[in-house]
Amino acid sequence: MEIDWTVDPELTRLGWKDLNDVPAEVSARMETLNTIVDVGGGSGSFGAIARKSHPEARIICIDLTPRISPNGVQYIKGSGLELPFKNSSIDLVTVHAMLHHVPDQLEMALEEVKRILRPGGYIIIQEPLDGNPLANMARKKVTTTHHDEGEIPLPSAKLERLARNYFQVESVDHHFIYFYLMPHIVPRVPRILRGAARAVSRGFYRLDKRLLKKERGRKRAAYINIVGRK
Numbered sequence: 001m002e003i004d005w006t007v008d009p010e011l012t013r014l015g016w017k018d019l020n021d022v023p024a025e026v027s028a029r030m031e032t033l034n035t036i037v038d039v040g041g042g043s044g045s046f047g048a049i050a051r052k053s054h055p056e057a058r059i060i061c062i063d064l065t066p067r068i069s070p071n072g073v074q075y076i077k078g079s080g081l082e083l084p085f086k087n088s089s090i091d092l093v094t095v096h097a098m099l100h101h102v103p104d105q106l107e108m109a110l111e112e113v114k115r116i117l118r119p120g121g122y123i124i125i126q127e128p129l130d131g132n133p134l135a136n137m138a139r140k141k142v143t144t145t146h147h148d149e150g151e152i153p154l155p156s157a158k159l160e161r162l163a164r165n166y167f168q169v170e171s172v173d174h175h176f177i178y179f180y181l182m183p184h185i186v187p188r189v190p191r192i193l194r195g196a197a198r199a200v201s202r203g204f205y206r207l208d209k210r211l212l213k214k215e216r217g218r219k220r221a222a223y224i225n226i227v228g229r230k
């Protein structure tokens with residue numbers, strides 16, 4: 001079964017806020033930020049958040065299928081496995097939900113990011129993980145207009161280990177257990193029940209936060225955020 005990518009905007013904002021805030025938080029810590037590269041950036045909006053603290057920064061989105069966006073992002077059609085930038089030339093690289101499209105070439109992708117980052121430059125990685133039973137069940141039963149065939153959610157430990165091989169990892173945090181699918185489920189319940197479904201979802205959000213403080217909870221997380229430095 002294939003379904004359209006329909007999400008509840010209020011729940012999406014709530015659930016993704018912490019992850020979406022990371023580029024702005026990291027860039028605010030950087031004295032110099034001239035160039036941001038958003039690898040597999042799609043619309044380029046994730047990398048663009050980092051420009052908040054450095055409005056003059058140039059943002060380049062490199063993607064196999066580049067799109068036009070109104071937010072001043074420059075697009076390059078190309079592969080994240082062969083980045084068209086000089087060694088040590090980029091201040092910040094964002095990689096949001098791209099690595100799981102190249103699960104057999106993770107080393108190559110991270111090697112490329114390391115090559116183009118200047119010493120002291122940052123990488124932000126955010127990727128879906130393979131340990132969330134609800135997400136895994138949904139992936140088996142339902143395909144969406146947003147997903148490609150070759151993409152595979154990644155094992156948390158493997159991604160973290162690889163990130164540590166290439167970068168000085170400054171933070172790793174995990175997100176979503178029960179809440180993950182709620183922004184997709186709520187728009188599909190009858191309108192009359194939607195308020196209640198949102199309230200239940202907010203409860204799941206708070207529950208997830210508590211569970212994710214423990215190692216057992218983190219093993220069930222659906223998403224990871226890693227911030228590393230060269």
Ligand SMILES: C[S@@+](CC[C@H](N)C(=O)[O-])C[C@H]1O[C@@H](n2cnc3c(N)ncnc32)[C@H](O)[C@@H]1O
Nearest residue numbers: 040041042063064065078079080096097098101
């Ligand atoms: C799930 S989308 C994420 C898009 C965007 N980062 C976001 O978060 O909205 C994955 C993106 O990675 C791109 N992609 C997949 N493999 C790639 C590769 N080898 N090099 C560059 N981009 C790639 C796809 O074209 C797609 O736009």
